[in-house]
Amino acid sequence: MSTATGTATAARVVDAVKVYGAGDTAVRALDGVSVDFAAGRFTAIMGPSGSGKSTLMHCAAGLDTLTSGSAFIGGTDLSALDDKRLTLLRRDRVGFVFQAYNLLPTLTVAENITLPIDLAGGRVDQQWIDALVDVVGLGDRLHHRPAELSGGQQQRVAVARAFAGRPEVVFADEPTGNLDSRAGEEVLGLLGRAVRQTDRTVVMVTHDPVAAAHADEVVFLADGRLVDRMAAPTAEKVLDRMKAFDARTTADTSRGGTP
Numbered sequence: 384m385s386t387a388t389g390t391a392t393a394a395r396v397v398d399a400v401k402v403y404g405a406g407d408t409a410v411r412a413l414d415g416v417s418v419d420f421a422a423g424r425f426t427a428i429m430g431p432s433g434s435g436k437s438t439l440m441h442c443a444a445g446l447d448t449l450t451s452g453s454a455f456i457g458g459t460d461l462s463a464l465d466d467k468r469l470t471l472l473r474r475d476r477v478g479f480v481f482q483a484y485n486l487l488p489t490l491t492v493a494e495n496i497t498l499p500i501d502l503a504g505g506r507v508d509q510q511w512i513d514a515l516v517d518v519v520g521l522g523d524r525l526h527h528r529p530a531e532l533s534g535g536q537q538q539r540v541a542v543a544r545a546f547a548g549r550p551e552v553v554f555a556d557e558p559t560g561n562l563d564s565r566a567g568e569e570v571l572g573l574l575g576r577a578v579r580q581t582d583r584t585v586v587m588v589t590h591d592p593v594a595a596a597h598a599d600e601v602v603f604l605a606d607g608r609l610v611d612r613m614a615a616p617t618a619e620k621v622l623d624r625m626k627a628f629d630a631r632t633t634a635d636t637s638r639g640g641t642p
């Protein structure tokens with residue numbers, strides 16, 4: 384799958400609409416979003432609370448379905464897949480990192496990393512796993528259990544697990560939400576290294592401008608719509624963009640409009 388500029392697209396949504404609920408209580412979480420996530424790039428999704436970031440990620444990753452519009456992983460239209468094929472696609476072609484590390488406490492670090500491949504009955508590519516372990520810096524922790532690791536180290540295991548099966552795209556939802564700033568920086572740094580050193584693709588939801596600055600590009604959502612894209616972000620530039628949302632919301636509210 385290629386865009387007009389010739390860059391391969393790892394994932395995209397087209398005219399994505401997601402409505403939760405019905406009638407008076409219906410919430411239009413996505414209101415016609417079209418966005419592509421380039422392969423081999425680290426993209427951050429930012430926007431005010433409630434702007435639809437997690438909903439976009441969940442629908443793009445096949446964890447949730449759109450009300451209308453389309454979501455693609457590579458060239459595969461997710462709406463064309465039944466539940467079983469969608470589950471297989473998520474297992475074989477997509478990796479996930481969440482705020483909670485979701486490691487199995489009884490397994491070692493090494494076993495946690497290869498668990499998805501083992502469950503799928505796949506073949507572990509030991510060279511790739513070794514390279515990943517190197518990137519995430521866990522070489523001396525492979526035989527420890529999660530409880531013996533810090534939060535930051537556990538999230539690094541979760542990152543290695545997400546990349547273990549060489550997925551086409553790794554989706555991360557607030558991956559540093561439970562970490563202090565130093566551990567968070569380490570996890571963000573290794574997501575960046577995974578993209579740049581091993582040519583992987585990451586799409587990350589965050590509300591933190593410092594986290595977004597680790598990405599190659601930031602896409603901004605407001606009120607369920609894509610409102611901006613920023614290449615080569617810095618924390619300052621992202622913060623300024625976010626302040627513009629806040630100023631607009633405050634102005635709308637003081638005029639009696641809907642925030």
Ligand SMILES: Nc1ncnc2c1ncn2[C@@H]1O[C@H](COP(=O)(O)OP(=O)(O)OP(=O)(O)O)[C@@H](O)[C@H]1O
Nearest residue numbers: 403404410412431432433434435436437438439590
């Ligand atoms: N399962 C659901 N049922 C009903 N409404 C929902 C559901 N999930 C999300 N919403 C609503 O959809 C809108 C977008 O939510 P979403 O979680 O995608 O936003 P977000 O930008 O990720 O927010 P935050 O930064 O606070 O996590 C919000 O108004 C939210 O209340």
